[in-house]
Amino acid sequence: MTNISYKTALVTGGAKRIGRVMCKYLIEDGWSICIHYLNSKKEADEILEIVDKLGGKAFKLKANLNNENETRELFNLAENTIGPIGLLINNASIFYPEDWHEVTDLSWSNNFNINLKAPFILSQEFAKSLPKNSNGLILNLIDQRVLNLKSDFFSYTLSKAALYTMTKTLALALAPRIRVNGIGPGPTLPNSQQTDQIFNLEAQSTLLKKIVNPEEIAKTMMYLINSESVTGQMIAVDSGQHLS
Template structure:
């Protein structure tokens, strides 16, 4: 890919908390201007912006409920108004709710597909429309190691992430050479809403490397993707080897309430 005009401005969805927060702060430390997306976590998002400002960076809060049909369409425009044209989009926001083929409803299915697949695609559509012609673009989708190691649990969530991985590869071809599209596939990183700390510990302990991923590792992987101009259509999996096979003892801990 040719070296074009440098522009370091990024929209990170779901950036008020957890992994998204770590990504936003890390990109700001690397000199990026950050649009910090939130839904209901306005105070937490404001805290992220304050931290970025305190380190001498630039950031702004943008709000949208990605569970609402077509809400994503206005989010890129919000980000443009707040920080200017974007050269990078990090699709991190996600819904992760338990269902099975027996318990899944139309509502649970559509909720996962809307937030985990349709909203990222709409954001990507908005992103490519606003990208300046002389600027190379980057799209990074946060997916899940389970797309390489499908389990029979969390049916709607799993299918939505498998579809997002397929979209990542499709768009890597469709948007080349001016936009690169890649993914990060975390394994257990932070306890989910379905787990206690003890259950989470037992889950990652059952992995081949017997350790969880860290938010800092995910941030370093994103920086690697941004610094690797020949990389597209790839996923970096950070999961302690979990994708190599569902380890004995980990299944019950994932399913715990």
């Protein structure tokens, strides 16, 4: 049983990959959702077709999370579309390999704007807009690597480590009405730079020697939605990768 006051959600990056699976679970659980996308209009339309067949309620909203004005406007559009938002899922991120000596002003700003600043702006708007005497949940998709630091993906790792800290700090700041939690995925889907062979080798290097099914991420999302006493936590759903 959830204590979230409104069964309405904004999911960033909800058209593809893990975000798509989370949206499917929300729709099947009776949520009305706004699916954010930037370049994945076709995939967003596909979800809307599925939702229509299920008799659910979903809308697609386009925004560039690298732009502060568009990010703030995204939240306003979501509220105007489905009413007060009860659940914010900060799922969208960028992710590419980068050693310390390859970091540029552009790579740094892109990673921090999309992976950290946008989640904060949306969380800020969420907290300011939540009606009095209402409860809500912010869920951040982080990464198990914040518990097992590596120096590749340099700017990305720093931005996700900051998001991990922000999750705990916002949990302190927004209690008791708003819970703030995170999920730290491990090897779930290959990134654009990975071959299937490299991805499978990564999965085999985990304690459980297995790929994480995206549905396990969605099930963890549902657990956090329904766990009224859990806040300030990141659950690593990673086959034990953070310990390997």
